[in-house]
Amino acid sequence: xxxSFFNTLTGKVEEFKPLEQGHVRMYTCGPTVYGFAHIxxxxxxxxxxxxxxxxxxxxxxxLHVMNVTDVDDNTIRNAQAAGxxxxxxxxxxxxxFQVDRELLNLETPEVVVRATDHIADMVKVIxxxxxxxxxxxxxxxxxxRVQSFPAYGKLSRTDFSGIRAGARVDADKYDKDSARDFVxxxxxxxxxxxxxxxxxxxxxxxxxxxxxxxxxxLGETFDIHSGGSDLIFPHHExxxxxxxxxxxxxxxxxxxxxxxxxxxxxxxxxSLGNFYTLRDLIAQGYKPTAIRYLLASVPFRKxxxxxxxxxxxxxxxxxxxxxxxxxxxxxxxxxxxxxAFAERARAAxxxxxxxxxxxxxxxxxLAAIFNLIREGNTAMDQGEFRAGDRGDFLDALKRWNQIFGxxxxxxxxxxxxxxxxxxxxxxxxPDGHPxxxxxxLSSQExxxxxxxxxxxxxxxxxxxxxxxxxxxxxxxxxxEDTKAGTRWKRR
RNA sequence: GGCGCGGUACCCAAGUGGUAAGGGAGAGGUCUGCAAAACCUUUAUGCGGGAGUUCGAUUCUCCCCCGCGCCUCCA
Numbered sequence: 001x002x003x004s005f006f007n008t009l010t011g012k013v014e015e016f017k018p019l020e021q022g023h024v025r026m027y028t029c030g031p032t033v034y035g036f037a038h039i040x041x042x043x044x045x046x047x048x049x050x051x052x053x054x055x056x057x058x059x060x061x062x063l064h065v066m067n068v069t070d071v072d073d074n075t076i077r078n079a080q081a082a083g084x085x086x087x088x089x090x091x092x093x094x095x096x097f098q099v100d101r102e103l104l105n106l107e108t109p110e111v112v113v114r115a116t117d118h119i120a121d122m123v124k125v126i127x128x129x130x131x132x133x134x135x136x137x138x139x140x141x142x143x144x145r146v147q148s149f150p151a152y153g154k155l156s157r158t159d160f161s162g163i164r165a166g167a168r169v170d171a172d173k174y175d176k177d178s179a180r181d182f183v184x185x186x187x188x189x190x191x192x193x194x195x196x197x198x199x200x201x202x203x204x205x206x207x208x209x210x211x212x213x214x215x216x217x218l219g220e221t222f223d224i225h226s227g228g229s230d231l232i233f234p235h236h237e238x239x240x241x242x243x244x245x246x247x248x249x250x251x252x253x254x255x256x257x258x259x260x261x262x263x264x265x266x267x268x269x270x271s272l273g274n275f276y277t278l279r280d281l282i283a284q285g286y287k288p289t290a291i292r293y294l295l296a297s298v299p300f301r302k303x304x305x306x307x308x309x310x311x312x313x314x315x316x317x318x319x320x321x322x323x324x325x326x327x328x329x330x331x332x333x334x335x336x337x338x339x340a341f342a343e344r345a346r347a348a349x350x351x352x353x354x355x356x357x358x359x360x361x362x363x364x365x366l367a368a369i370f371n372l373i374r375e376g377n378t379a380m381d382q383g384e385f386r387a388g389d390r391g392d393f394l395d396a397l398k399r400w401n402q403i404f405g406x407x408x409x410x411x412x413x414x415x416x417x418x419x420x421x422x423x424x425x426x427x428x429x430p431d432g433h434p435x436x437x438x439x440x441l442s443s444q445e446x447x448x449x450x451x452x453x454x455x456x457x458x459x460x461x462x463x464x465x466x467x468x469x470x471x472x473x474x475x476x477x478x479x480e481d482t483k484a485g486t487r488w489k490r491r
Numbered sequence: 492g493g494c495g496c497g498g499u500a501c502c503c504a505a506g507u508g509g510u511a512a513g514g515g516a517g518a519g520g521u522c523u524g525c526a527a528a529a530c531c532u533u534u535a536u537g538c539g540g541g542a543g544u545u546c547g548a549u550u551c552u553c554c555c556c557c558g559c560g561c562c563u564c565c566a
Contacts (some may be wrong), residue, residue: 011495021565028566029566030564030566032564032565033532037566038566040566041565042566043566044566045566047566048566060565072505072564073564074564074565092558117535156494156495156561156562157495158493158494158561158562159493159494180561180563184562206564227566228565228566229496229560229561229566230560230561230564230565230566231559231565231566232495233494233561233562233563234561234562234563235563235565237563238563257566258566259496259497259560260559260560260566261566262559262560265558265559266559266560267559267560267565268566269564269565269566270564270565271564271565281515284513294503297503297504297514298503298504298505299504299505301496301497302496302497302504302505303497303501303559303560304503305503305559307502307503309502309503309515310503310515311501313502313503313514313515313516314503314514314515315515316515316516317503317513317514317515319528319529320514320515320529323528323529323530324530327529327530340503355505359504361506363504363506363512363513363514364505364506364512364513366505366512366513366514367504367512367513367514368505368512368513369513370512370513370514371512371513374530374531375508377529377530377531378531380530381521381530381531409518457524460524461564462524462557463526465524466524466525466526469527473527478527478528479527479528480527480528480529481497481523481527481528481529482523482528482529483522485529487529489528
C-alpha cells in the first residue's frame with residue numbers, strides 16, 4: 001500500500017502524490033501568540049510533526065512552512081493589558097512556544113514566519129484582489145466579496161447560495177456588503193497597532209496572512225495544508241477563496257485536518273477555560289514525552305478525550321517501551337543469531353509502515369511495535385535470543401522512533417536546561433499519590449551512589465544497600481536490579 | 492436546522508463481510524538477598540438499540556437513541 005491521506009477537500013482517503021516527485025511542500029497553521037498554547041493546540045502540532053517526520057521517513061524532501069500569528073484582536077488586547085508593545089508582547093509567547101516545542105520533541109519547520117513581517121506582501125495580494133474585482137473598500141477597511149467566488153464552500157461542503165435566515169452581521173464593527181464577506185484589511189482604530197500602506201493605515205485580517213505567506217514560500221499551488229478541524233470554516237475556506245481568486249490556480253492539493261482534543265467530553269479551548277498548558281502538566285510532575293505519546297497515540301482524525309488518567313496510562317506504556325529498549329541494548333545474550341528474529345523485526349517494521357501509510361494510523365503502528373516487544377521479551381526469557389539479533393530489533397525500534405520520537409528519556413535534562421526543574425522543589429501530586437522531590441540529584445551523583453550500593457551488596461551489607469536504595473527513592477530515583485546490572489529511573 | 496465526527500471489555504483504543512489488534516488496570520505466575528521493578532499468562536459468543544440484505548454483519552442498508560464539533564474567537 002502506498003502513502004495515503006484523508007483529504008478534506010475530496011472527503012476521501014487518497015494516494016499521496018506530490019506535485020514535484022520526491023519533494024513535498026507543506027504549510028501548517030501555527031499558533032496565535034497571545035498566551036501559552038494548550039495541549040489541544042499541541043495535539044495538532046504533534047500530528048503535524050508526525051506528518052512531516054513520516055514524509056521524510058518515506059524519502060521525501062520536505063519544505064515545511066509554519067506561521068505565527070502575531071497580530072489579531074487577541075494579541076492586541078493582551079498586549080495592551082500587559083502594558084507592552086505588540087511586538088514585545090508576542091515575542092514572549094513565541095519564545096514560550098519554542099520551548100514547548102522542544103519539550104515535546106517537535107521538529108522545527110524549515111521556515112517559520114510571522115505575520116507582521118509580511119505586511120507588504122499581504123498588501124500586494126489585496127491590491128490584486130481589488131484589481132480583479134474580488135475585494136472592495138468600505139470605511140477604510142477592505143473585504144473579500146464571497147459572492148464573486150462561486151467555488152466558495154467547497155472545502156467545508158457548505159452551500160452558501162441561499163440567503164441564511166438569522167445570519168447576524170457584525171455591522172457594529174465593520175461595514176460589509178454581505179454578512180458572508182470577510183475582512184482582508186482592517187482600518188486603523190485609535191490605540192491599536194497599525195501600518196501605513198498604499199491601502200491606508202491599518203492592519204491585516206487574519207485569513208490573508210496564511211494565503212500570502214504560504215504562497216510566497218511554497219508557490220501558488222502546493223501539496224499539503226493542515227490545521228485543526230475548527231479551521232476548516234471559515235479560515236481555510238477563506239484562504240482558498242483569496243488565493244485562488246488572486247492567482248486563478250488551485251491553491252492546495254491535500255487538506256489535512258486533525259480532530260479536537262476534548263476534556264470531559266467538551267472541546268478544550270481558551271474561551272471555555274477548560275484547558276491545560278504543557279506547563280500545567282509539567283508542574284504536576286508529568287513528563288513531556290508522555291504527553292507527546294498520548295497525543296500521538298490516537299489517530300489524528302479521531303477525537304481524543306484528555307484525562308489525567310489517560311496521561312498516566314501513556315506514561316506506563318512508554319515505560320514498557322523503554323524497558324524493552326534498555327533490555328535490548330544492555331543485556332548479555334548468547335553469541336550467534338537466529339534468522340527468524342531478523343525476519344520478525346523486519347515484519348514489524350513493515351507493519352508499522354503499512355499502518356502509517358494508511359492515513360497515519362498511529363494506533364496500529366503502536367500495536368506493531370508492542371507485538372514485537374512482547375515476542376522479543378519472550379525470546380529473551382526463553383534464552384532463544386542471540387547477540388546477533390540485537391541489531392535487527394534495535395533497528396526496528398529506531399525506525400519506529402524516528403516517527404514517534406519518545407524512546408529516549410531526555411525529559412529531565414530538558415526540563416533542567418529550560419529552567420523547569422527547581423533545585424529541591426517537590427513535584428505536585430498528580431493522581432493522589434504523593435511523589436518525592438525530583439531533580440535534586442545529578443546523574444553523576446546517582447551513579448556514584450549506585451556504585452556504593454553495589455559494593456555493599458557484594459560484601460553482604462544489605463542493610464546499607466537498602467538504605468541507599470531508600471534514600472534514592474526519597475530523592476525521586478527508582479532503582480531496578482536487572483540481569484544487565486542496576487538501572488535507575490527518575491519518577 | 493445544515494454539514495461532519497464518534498458510541499468496541501473496568502479505563503484508553505485499533506479493526507475487518509467470515510467470526511474481535513495494542514496499551515493501562517486487575518488477577519495468576521516467573522525472576523530476585525529482600526523489596527521494588529521487570530517479564531510472561533489471563534480478562535468482550537461481544538462491538539449504542541431495532542429492522543433489513545447475506546450462507547454469514549461488529550463491519551453494508553434503513554430507522555432510532557446518546558455524546559461531541561463546525562455553521563464568521565478558536566489547533
